[in-house]
Amino acid sequence: MKERIPDSPLDTLRQYEIPEGVTLHLRVAGPVVRACAWAIDALIRTLIYLSLAMLLGYLGGLGLGVMLIGLFLIEWFYPVVFEMHNGATPGKRAMGVLVIQENGTPVTPAASVIRNLLRSVDFLPFLYGVGLVTMLSNRSFQRLGDLAAGTLVVYRDQNIERMDPATSTALKPPMDLSEEEQLVILNFAERRETLSEERRQELAELLSAQTGLQGVAAEQALYGYANWILKGR
Numbered sequence: 001m002k003e004r005i006p007d008s009p010l011d012t013l014r015q016y017e018i019p020e021g022v023t024l025h026l027r028v029a030g031p032v033v034r035a036c037a038w039a040i041d042a043l044i045r046t047l048i049y050l051s052l053a054m055l056l057g058y059l060g061g062l063g064l065g066v067m068l069i070g071l072f073l074i075e076w077f078y079p080v081v082f083e084m085h086n087g088a089t090p091g092k093r094a095m096g097v098l099v100i101q102e103n104g105t106p107v108t109p110a111a112s113v114i115r116n117l118l119r120s121v122d123f124l125p126f127l128y129g130v131g132l133v134t135m136l137s138n139r140s141f142q143r144l145g146d147l148a149a150g151t152l153v154v155y156r157d158q159n160i161e162r163m164d165p166a167t168s169t170a171l172k173p174p175m176d177l178s179e180e181e182q183l184v185i186l187n188f189a190e191r192r193e194t195l196s197e198e199r200r201q202e203l204a205e206l207l208s209a210q211t212g213l214q215g216v217a218a219e220q221a222l223y224g225y226a227n228w229i230l231k232g233r
Contacts, residue, residue, distance in 0.1 A: 026104060027155045028140050029097040031132060034153055038128075040091030041079070048074055076116065083112045088156070102140075102150045104186075105179050105229070111149040118145035170231050171224025175210050182229050189226035 049071060056067045082089040087098035087107055099107045099115070122131030122143045131143035140152055177185070192200060204218035213221050 026100070026152060029095075029153045029155055030141050031135050033095050033097060034135075034141075035128075037089070037091035037095040037097060040094050041089045042091075044090055045074055045078060079116045080109075080112045083107050083116075084109055092153070093156075096156050097153050098156050099151050099153055101179070102152055103179050103183060105182055107151055111151050115145035115149035115151050118143075118148055121145075169224050170228040171221060172228050173225045177225075177229075185222055185226050186229060189223055192223075 052067050052070050056064070056070075079089050082092075083099050084107075086093070087100060092098055099112070101107055101111060119131075122128050122134070122145055124130045128143070131145075134143050134147070135141045138147075140146075142152065146152065188200075188203060195203070200219050201215050204222050205214055207222070208214055208218060211218060211221055
């Protein structure tokens, strides 16, 4: 997949064209909105820390040990847990942004862990100084963690949330799908209203060798696969 650079260097809309000719539009989030999201999450973590301190303060040395373990887990895995659930921490959800892969697919567990472990580097020398400089040095506002993990922080709007597939049932594909294949299926589901019934079924039947389905059944199966991909199964 190749990135198509918008005409204006100040435009935060990124256009990605996959080999099948489908263009994805991703509106990246800048430093200000991301800083606000971080501040909200920092407040939430602080409240959790204070609650832990009050609950474990009566246990003496044992309570201190448990609290330190809890602080470590919350600090490093708080964002990972939420990003795996819906792509965004509470702070990011409040600011209307989420984390995705650079190609528009949901963030993977490995990518989420990498981008959050590298927060320790981005935070240097203080208050994300390195991260801010890195974000301002590239057009997609990626900090070091994002560059290493291949992730973007984008606005949660119609271009990103995608059109719901025509079925509410999530169906696991019978074969492993590459990221590009996932994108093709998602875009097929999004474009269903622009295609004739015959064309939809013709495209769906390209996977008949794997699915064993034809006609309407093949088309409905693709909608189920798209729903499965969207839910990050």
